[in-house]
Structures are given as C-alpha cells and as structure tokens.
Amino acid sequence: MQYNQHFKLAIAPMMDWTDRHCRYFHRQLSRRALLYTEMVVADAILHGDRARLLGFHPDEHPVALQLGGSEPEKLAEAAAIAAGFGYDEVNLNVGCPSDRVQSGTFGACLMKQPALVGACVAAMKATCIVPVTVKCRLGVDDQDTGPALDALADAVFAAGADALWVHARKAWLEGLSPKENRDVPPLDYPRVYRLKQRLPDRFIGINGGIGTLAEASAHLSHVDGVMLGRAAYHQPAMLAGADRLIFGEACAPVALGDVVAAMAGYAAAHIERGGRLAHVTRHMVGLCHGLPGARRFRQILSSEATRPGAGPEVLLRAFAAVDQGAADKAA
Template sequence: MTLDRTLSIAPMMDCTDRHDRYLLRLISRRVLLYTEMITANALIHGDPARLLAYDPFEHPVALQIGGSEPERMAAAARMAEDFGYDEVNINVGCPSDRVKNGAFGACLMAEPDTVAECVRAMRATVSIPVTVKSRIGIDDQDSYEHLNRFTAAVAEAGTEALIVHARKAWLQGLSPKENREIPPLDYERVYRLKRDWSALPIVINGGIRTLDEAAGHLPAVDGCMLGRGPYGSPWSLAGADSRFWGDPDPLDSPHEAVAAYMPYVHARLAEGVPIHHMTRHMSGLFQGQPGARAWRRTLAEGAAAGGGAEIIEQALARLPEPEAERAAV
C-alpha cells in the first residue's frame, strides 16, 4: 500500500492523541496523521485495546512505536495492522532520557544495524508500510556520512520512507524541548539525502510551521511533516486539501470546526472522558483572531472547574460573531 506523504502531522507526545487527531481530520481530510509514540513493551504487556483505540474517521493514520528488539517490534507492528492502522513508524528521533534509557529513540542512530533488523522483522510480519523517523545525527556522530550510512542500512532493510527531523540531537545536556529548538536546522542536508537516495521517499521535518513553509520544501523532498505549528494553531491547516491535492476544503471557518467537533465531544463525555481531554486541543483554534485569549481562558477555567460541553458554548460566546453571520443581520 502506498500512502500519500505530501503533508503529515508529526507524532508528538502529550499532543497527538486520538482527540487531537479527530479535530485535525475535520480540518483536513488528506493530511497523514501520526499517533503519539507508544512503546512496543507497553503494547505487549499493557492493554492494546485502550492504547490503540481511535476513530475510523482518522484515516489515514500511522502508529509510531518505540523499541529496539526486533521480535517485540514485529509483535507491536502486528497489533498495529490488526487494529487497522495505515502505517507503522519506528521512533529513532526522540531524545528524552526516558526514551534513551529504554534503548530506543534518537540513541538508535548510533545503531543502524539494530534499526535495520527491526525494519526487517516488521516487514516480514505486516503488509502495511514500515517507516523510520530519525534525526540528521546525534552528539558527535553528526556528519553527512553518518546519516548516509544510517539511511543505507534502513533502506536496504526495506523501510518504505524515511522521515528526517533536520536537527541533530544532543543526548547529553539538552532537554527534549531544547533539542527541538537549539541544534540548528540543516534542511540542505535532507535535500542532499534525497538527491542521493532518489528512489527512497524522504519526508522533511523540523521547524516547519505553516503551509507556505511546507510548500517551499516540497520541490526538494517527497513530503513535509509539520508539528508544533498546527498543534498550537489547528486552523493553520485550513486550505491544505485544496492547495496540495486540489480537493474541496471540508470547513470554511474555525467556528465550523467547533460545530463539527461537538458531536465527538458529546460522545466522549458520555464514555466518561474528561472535557479537558478535548478542549486542550481546541484552545488554539482561534489563534491570531479577535477574542482568542478569552476563548482560551474560558475553556481552561471551565475545564478546571469540572464543566461539561457547555463550557465550549460559553467560550464561543466570548468571540465576535463570524463575518457571515454579521452580514446576514
């Protein structure tokens, strides 16, 4: 199966959960969505039905897995396929201590053969695409030659795409947040990698916040992955479907996004999901628009007070009327 990787949303811990992905899917029907990272051990020893639950509306959606033991990674990939995910992705980019201590994430860039063994084991187990997400390097192993050797190993093993965060990771001395901001971006290195590996789909990631920025990268690579920009401002994805695929855009305003999201909110509340699990992803919907601060504050205060769906209506009331409604008066 071949997935369209033109535009995707990065896997982000504590961000891209099922509630966030549903909201983003309302805004774009075509962008490829990624889950938060889930470890292979958590899936094997935990509750896969809870960890892997998602709404079919989220498709296309990929599961990101953390781990370094081929047999366990293959078992986790099998679960991903059984649950209907469209892709399974190996995390070789996260620099947090928790990930590092678990022998997966960015530290695996120093072990390309291990990653390659995981890719082979997973490819032998599932028919959905197996992909890898990496950095351009780690610590002092940050030359193009290191990146090229890593790419050769996973390409030979059969990865169907390589997603490259265009920053190296410092495994000592920088926090995960600092590793997203301090090491300089080197987009040209990813462009060079694509030139040298023309047959391998290469997706660029790192510091790309807007559709305009994504469009600027696409002539040099096969796809562009956005992260913190669309998470902090979900409506910044609006227009992606018409711009990149020539499809009709599903919604015309963030007000329409709220209205479309409300049935989902009510369904989750009926299941006992706290309102905050949904509203925290909605807080940036009106970013840059009049009333955005009041919208955010009302949602946050209402969720903290234990409110229900009515807090969303209260937050909407703090916003100016949409232009279309004002014109109809």
C-alpha cells in the same frame, strides 16, 4: 499504492499531545493529512491494555502508529498487532532524545546503530501488512551528519522501509534536555535535500521548525513530504487550508464553526462514556489564534472546561466570543 502519492503532509507524533482526541480534532480541519499517534513502546503493546493504547476513531484515517523499541522480535509483534487494529502505517522512532528513551536503548541513540535499525525494520516488514517507516534525526552528538544520515537511510531502505522522515536537527543526548533538543541544535534543511537527491526513488520527508503551509509547500520542491509539529498544534486553524494548498483539492474552505460543532458532538459522546470535556478541549485552545476574541476563547476553555460536570456548551460559548465574520474567513 505508492507511499508518496498520498502522504505529502503529516502531523508529527508529539508526546502528551497527539492523543486520540487531538487527532480527531485535526481530522476535522484536514481530511488528507497523515496523523501520527504519540510514541507507544512496543513492550506496552505486548503486555498492556491494547484497547487503551491503540484504540482510535475510524474518522482518524489515515493514521499512523509510532512505535518505540530496539528489539526486532518485539517490534515485529507490536507492528502486526497495530496493523490488526487498522492503522495505515507503523513508524519506528529513531529520533526521540528523552532520558527515558535512552535508558531503553531506543529513540535517537539508535542513530549510532544503523544495522540494528535495519534489523528492526526488516522484522516489522515481515509481519506487518501496512507501510513501515522510520523517523530519525540528522545524527546524534558528535556524529558527522553526512555519513551518519546516509548510513541510517541506506540501512532502513535496504531492509524494506517505505519512507524515512527526517527531523532536520541533530539530537544531543548529553548536555541538552528534550525541550532544548527541539530548538537549540540548528536546522539543516539542505542536508535532507541532499539525501533526497542521493535517493531520488525513495520517499524522504522533512520535519523540524516548519511554521506555515507556505513553508511546507516550498519544502515539497525538494522532498516528498512535510511533517508539521508544534506549529500545527498551537495554531491548528492553518490545517483548514491544507487540503487545498498542499493536496490541490478543489474543496470549500473548512469553516471553524463547523469544526467547533463537530467537536462539541464528539466531546458530548466522550463525556457520555465517562470522560471529561478538558480531555478534548485542551487541544483546541489555539484554534482561534489571531482572531478577535481569541483571548476570551482561550480563557473560557482554560478556566471552565476543567470544572467537574463541564459539558460541550462550554466549547460553544467560548467560540461565540470570537468574531464570527473573522472566523468564517480564517481558512
């Protein structure tokens, strides 16, 4: 299959956020969006608890694993393991600016080593039976984003990458925190558009500061895919319209009440296995954003879901505080 026929919309990998519970929740809102894991370091997969690191619910498909690393042999082995777990894609992180990533010589600092990134992709492609993709920045520090992004793109596609997702900001490895790197460097969407114009036969996706499905749709006039990040996490109800607005499916709107019911059942099963309600509901506090009763919904989840012994009835009670008529129209 051609990558660009299926993955027009993705939910970005976000550390501490896009865990398996978050992904299952997002899947209730969109059946088509590609969901990404948090970044997992290749060494952790090779030496750690693979079931914990890589396990996911079958309903999460299509789901992609994001890998961190810079050693081709280790990445190749980790990618093969991930494919064996059933992931639909393996993605290499060339965009994270955090200190711990830099100390491991991977993430955004790899923008300075396109040949090494290409070697990593080639090694992963040699062992991995699913698409291998890369997520990068426009460049780092004082790099000129013209040649820097072109060099990275040319290297990964020459190595066989199936797609390149570009966060349309530079990363500043010196002087800015990881949080500041998500907001302070200016967005430059036209630079990503120009990359697509130069490489019309390659899948180019865009990420960074995209806040609505309408904005996502507008970007799709210029690139092949759009990746939503914090907006989708903080206002997840927007995803309820994604299959209709982005993928053109003639489907009924997703009802938030149905989503809550599904998540209550999922939470009950998680608790039965020894988990806690808050593991699930911490990703749901923004579900009713903008609706009458949303504040009470957030309060109940924030205060009661964390209590020992809390069960799915807390989630149902929280949603009962929301104006049900408004919730029915939210999608």
